[in-house]
Amino acid sequence: MPSPPAFCSLRLLPGKTVAGLVALLFLAFSYWAVLLNSHEQQRQSLQKQTQLRVTQVAHVLANQVSMLFSSIDYATANFALAHAATELPAEERILASFARPPFDQAIAQVAIADAQGKIVYSSLAPHGQPQTTVLITDREHFLVHAEGRISGLYVGAPVLGRVSQQWTVQVSRALQRNGQFGGVLVISIPCDYLTSFFHDVFNQPNDVISLRRADGRFLARSLHPEQVLDRTGILDVATVLNASPSHGSAVAVSPVDQVQRLYAWEMVPQFGLRITAGVDQGAVLAPLEKSIHENLVFSAIGTLLGILGAALLAHFSVQRQRMIARLHLAQEQLAALVKRFPGGVVLEHPLEPEKITINPALTQLLHLPPGQKITRSMLLARIPEELQTVLLPTQPDVEAPQGEAVALSDGRVLEVVQFLLQTDQQALGRLSLVQDVTARHQRQTALEQLALTDALTGLPNRRAFMLALESECAAIRTQEAPEAALIFLDIDHFKRINDTYGHGVGDEVLNHLGQLLRQGLRTSDVPGRVGGEEFAILLPRTSLAQTQALAERLRQSLEQNPAPTSAGALEFRASFGICPLAGDEVDAALCLQRADMALYHAKNTGRNRVCTWHPNLQPR
Numbered sequence: 001m002p003s004p005p006a007f008c009s010l011r012l013l014p015g016k017t018v019a020g021l022v023a024l025l026f027l028a029f030s031y032w033a034v035l036l037n038s039h040e041q042q043r044q045s046l047q048k049q050t051q052l053r054v055t056q057v058a059h060v061l062a063n064q065v066s067m068l069f070s071s072i073d074y075a076t077a078n079f080a081l082a083h084a085a086t087e088l089p090a091e092e093r094i095l096a097s098f099a100r101p102p103f104d105q106a107i108a109q110v111a112i113a114d115a116q117g118k119i120v121y122s123s124l125a126p127h128g129q130p131q132t133t134v135l136i137t138d139r140e141h142f143l144v145h146a147e148g149r150i151s152g153l154y155v156g157a158p159v160l161g162r163v164s165q166q167w168t169v170q171v172s173r174a175l176q177r178n179g180q181f182g183g184v185l186v187i188s189i190p191c192d193y194l195t196s197f198f199h200d201v202f203n204q205p206n207d208v209i210s211l212r213r214a215d216g217r218f219l220a221r222s223l224h225p226e227q228v229l230d231r232t233g234i235l236d237v238a239t240v241l242n243a244s245p246s247h248g249s250a251v252a253v254s255p256v257d258q259v260q261r262l263y264a265w266e267m268v269p270q271f272g273l274r275i276t277a278g279v280d281q282g283a284v285l286a287p288l289e290k291s292i293h294e295n296l297v298f299s300a301i302g303t304l305l306g307i308l309g310a311a312l313l314a315h316f317s318v319q320r321q322r323m324i325a326r327l328h329l330a331q332e333q334l335a336a337l338v339k340r341f342p343g344g345v346v347l348e349h350p351l352e353p354e355k356i357t358i359n360p361a362l363t364q365l366l367h368l369p370p371g372q373k374i375t376r377s378m379l380l381a382r383i384p385e386e387l388q389t390v391l392l393p394t395q396p397d398v399e400a401p402q403g404e405a406v407a408l409s410d411g412r413v414l415e416v417v418q419f420l421l422q423t424d425q426q427a428l429g430r431l432s433l434v435q436d437v438t439a440r441h442q443r444q445t446a447l448e449q450l451a452l453t454d455a456l457t458g459l460p461n462r463r464a465f466m467l468a469l470e471s472e473c474a475a476i477r478t479q480e481a482p483e484a485a486l487i488f489l490d491i492d493h494f495k496r497i498n499d500t501y502g503h504g505v506g507d508e509v510l511n512h513l514g515q516l517l518r519q520g521l522r523t524s525d526v527p528g529r530v531g532g533e534e535f536a537i538l539l540p541r542t543s544l545a546q547t548q549a550l551a552e553r554l555r556q557s558l559e560q561n562p563a564p565t566s567a568g569a570l571e572f573r574a575s576f577g578i579c580p581l582a583g584d585e586v587d588a589a590l591c592l593q594r595a596d597m598a599l600y601h602a603k604n605t606g607r608n609r610v611c612t613w614h615p616n617l618q619p620r
């Protein structure tokens with residue numbers, strides 16, 4: 001059968017399963033919404049923390065830079081005062097102080113230029129006296145003072161030392177002599193020294209700290225300083241973002257190396273400098289992104305497995321619904337059949353143990369109240385006891401032996417045939433067919449009786465007699481029965497009766513003999529007609545002497561009771577042969593043969609007499 005389209009399958013889903021699926025989808029949707037939101041919050045939280053850290057770093061560095069330049073400002077101002085007063089000893093002392101901490105690390109050179117721009121003192125020259133004439137009249141840090149553009153400390157742009165090939169920041173202050181411009185004090189701070197501050201603060205390869213003047217010129221940059229120290233016009237982050245130049249923080253792409261960073265900046269206003277710190281946003285978020293990625297992968301696998309499991313459950317649920325629907329249909333069809341069936345029918349239902357379906361014929365057969373709905377327990381209580389275990393066995397998957405006949409106390413015989421019905425390997429129930437087979441049973445019993453009975457005399461025939469004899473021999477062999485005996489008898493000259501009066505009269509004599517035997521025997525004795533005019537008698541629990549006495553009594557009874565025939569009363573005689581049945585090798589055929597030998601002996605020795613077998617007797 002082609003399978004129905006998918007929407008039909010969905011319609012087959014039970015309400016609970018649909019509700020479960022909807023709940024599962026809702027849960028999955030909610031889970032993902034919460035998960036993605038939590039990831040975004042983690043990112044934002046980490047970004048906030050990092051921004052705070054960068055802001056703190058920028059603030060601390062701004063303080064350090066401020067302290068450094070304040071110290072230099074203070075020291076150079078002192079020197080300028082001493083220089084103006086031509087206090088040479090004081091001047092030398094101050095110059096010497098630049099060679100002490102904290103300046104000895106920060107300052108590469110202290111130089112003094114005269115009013116014409118000629119270096120007259122250099123801390124790098126022996127005894128401070130330069131060997132060659134060095135002019136700085138072209139340098140900005142000389143010109144700003146010589147032209148009177150600035151009165152205090154001037155922080156110049158970095159210059160590449162002509163001899164040292166080292167980038168240094170020139171910090172300068174004008175010197176007065178006699179109230180006139182008398183030269184310039186120049187302090188050279190290596191850019192590397194400023195950079196060395198920053199290296200220990202951030203450790204990721206793309207993290208950066210830079211120190212710039214208000215006009216944007218770089219004084220130091222922890223990353224690739226050679227790319228920026230001699231350049232002008234590189235915008236800073238605050239300018240790019242149009243943010244406050246004094247302090248702030250933001251995510252921005254560096255105009256220098258195009259790396260996206262979390263930046264924070266702070267001005268050192270008294271010297272017109274700005275510290276900017278930036279950490280690589282990608283590197284900061286990388287561990288979190290890795291954990292989020294793993295989380296997403298596991299969640300996706302979990303969701304897929306959940307959806308797969310739900311789909312499988314729904315599939316099995318649809319299958320089960322279909323199976324139950326088919327089962328119900330089959331049961332309904334079966335119930336309709338049961339109702340119309342002419343015999344008695346009971347249908348038990350596997351899913352509902354108390355539910356049974358019976359048909360009107362069964363109601364009649366078992367004399368149940370008509371038109372009443374009946375349960376299994378009610379039926380059990382109303383049927384005869386002998387029928388209960390056969391018709392309604394306790395185990396649901398048991399079948400009664402095929403065609404089991406149950407004899408009821410009212411004389412009826414009911415036959416029960418049971419089947420366990422199945423469809424698609426699914427139990428449909430147990431079907432019991434009940435029939436009244438009393439008439440058939442009686443016929444069969446009669447037939448069985450006929451098959452074992454001699455029609456003329458009503459005695460057991462040869463087959464029935466031999467069965468009884470074999471059974472007795474078997475019991476004696478196993479010592480279940482004591483000794484017994486067998487008598488074999490034959491009417492003397494019976495041929496003459498037949499020949500004289502006809503075969504019918506002969507039959508009447510045979511019938512009369514049968515009646516005489518029956519009258520003269522115990523109920524436990526078994527007489528039988530084993531041949532035409534031959535009869536045999538099995539005498540259980542009888543000794544040889546008792547047998548001989550009985551045979552003699554029978555012989556006399558025959559002699560004294562002529563047969564009442566249509567040709568008148570006819571006298572007849574018979575000869576008897578006896579064989580005892582004893583021992584553990586006793587055999588029915590052998591005993592019959594021996595009794596026949598004894599009978600033959602009786603016939604040969606005068607007839608109308610009783611003889612007992614003994615080993616010397618000859619076979620016929």
Ligand SMILES: Nc1nc2c(ncn2[C@@H]2O[C@H](COP(=O)(O)OP(=O)(O)OP(=O)(O)O)[C@@H](O)[C@H]2O)c(=O)[nH]1
Nearest residue numbers: 490491492493494495496498503504506507532533
């Ligand atoms: N009427 C009648 N005669 C039968 C039946 N069965 C066998 N007979 C006859 O029984 C006779 C047996 O004859 P035999 O075997 O010669 O024996 P007998 O005449 O009895 O002579 P002995 O046995 O030697 O005394 C035969 O005539 C058979 O036809 C039967 O069912 N009915």
